[in-house]
Amino acid sequence: MKMINLVNRAGVFTLILLFVFQSCSSNNDGGGDDAPVSAAPTNLSVQVEVVGKTAENPNGDGSGKIQLTMNAANATSYKVSINNELKEVTTGSLTYEFTGSGTQTFPIIVSAYNGGKFISSSTSVTIYIARKVIWSDEFNVDGAPDSSKWGYNTGTGNGWGNNELQYYTNRSENVKIEGGVLKITAIKENYLGSQYTSTRMLTKGKFSFKYGRAEVRAKLPAGGGTWPAFWLLGDNIDTAGWPACGEIDILESVGNNPNVIHSSLHSPGRSGNTPDTKTTTAPNSTTEFHIYAAEWSAENIKFYVDDNLFYTYKNSSTTPFNQKFFIILNFAMGGNFGGAVDPNFTNATYEVDYVRVYN
Template sequence: MKYLSIILFSTICFFNCTNKRNANSSDNNSEKDNWQLVWSDEFDTDGLPDTTKWNYDTRGNEYGWGNNEKQWYPVADPDNVYIRDGILTITAIKEPTFGKEYSSARLTTKGKGDWKYCKVEVRAKVPSGRGTWPAIWMLPTENNYGGWPKSGEIDIMEHVGFNPDTVFSTVHTGAFNHTIGTQVGKKIGLPTATTKFHVYTTEWNENEIKSYVDGEHYFTFTNNGEGFEAWPFDQQFHLILNLAIGGGLGGKKGIDDSKFPHHFQIDYVRVYQK
């Protein structure tokens, strides 16, 4: 049986792993824990992202998205977002764009990929350079409990260029958010975040939200039973991929303009449900 498993694994990799060579142990965990793949993008077709799966989010451009971010997010600009050789690349460029100093891209699955309770896996490599703020995160599809942060936010992975060897996962709710000093999250050291691809995973059910890097669990947020102010995570959420420049978090130590352009690379996105 051991040798049969090795042969089977090798055969699968030969056909399917050209750009997915670092198959992660969490894939095996998905199978073992009865997770079923319900949505994915392997980015196998060169060009712009698949519009049956992704939207371009631009509605906060004029206001810096509430975070004083310095970029403008265009729509379907191949200079800022493209797929090539099995990799989705979001590129931030230093260039005047509609009154902003930089351009980048922000993709969402809203209306095309919305889930209540799921497991999200994203294999990605983040850029290096002070002022960058890439993120893999989720927002509610409908703000049933009110505007941000009352209806919740799940940050699967965030990274800031001034702290290159660390990534973090966070949640935001009415009761727990940075505006009132109660934000809940955790960071983990990852010295190769900017040089190698890693698998960022969040598992979310009615009781807890758990985050992992390459299968290593490092953050848990638990439903304390005190209602939607503490736990608004009983609604459908959608996925967001973006590369911000500057802002309240990313720009804390300024922006190094000598490092542009910056590239946030995503190998795949996979969503599972039980």
């Protein structure tokens, strides 16, 4: 919906950190004539233990966890550069859990400090990270959606930037869970000045994530003018605005062009008619459930229907797609993308079996 090379990256980050460390040393060493002189740390040793490592599983048990043990003479604290994060500890011990999935090698830089003096050492770890669900809604309890997971945008939103025709509500007539399925229903009715009602639900303020796989298993509504969607929006939309916050459209489809699935990205200079878009088909999308998913990393965003890859977007540090995003499910009517509504339309339902987010 419009609304709105690991090594290379690690190398750049390492240079930045070393610059910071050197700056600290230069700035803090010169205390006056009476300042006590601290002894520089020496003999730094670093041990990396991969949790669950065995002969059968040399890269660990899939938890993604490591235990770092650091020791240096005269050290009072340690700084660890790992996975583009900087951790500071005083005990010489650090437990770290990697996110993402698959088997990857990560560089690690450890610096031991005593005042402004330090010594550094580098190593690396190869670790297997199993894919696991970090958030989901299976919609297994009849009634209203779980308020701890979902909120709502209500009203007309001035057409939500797309000249849409619906009024969004959180009424049970428009949104409910029934028989293990979330049902968002658009209805033709006069309601507070609008010709149609429907629902737009979102996890803003309740759940957001950076990188991973997001997927929905859904059956799409039928009828000219229908426009269901499953998408992600940048957490900073309230301060950065749209499209600076970024938008990742995993699923969009319109009833006037059935079974065609659109996946798109919106960002500054690539907003309304974004060139960052591809389509594929999902046969019988209004009568059968399909899985629509995106796998998102710092390097790329890959879009799938039923695990068939059809679009890969090359991500980079210059895009907005390197921060936390929240989830939106909605069903719009008409508008710039939805098009003309069938005059015989009375109602249609967007059915969602589950929404899942993986590391």
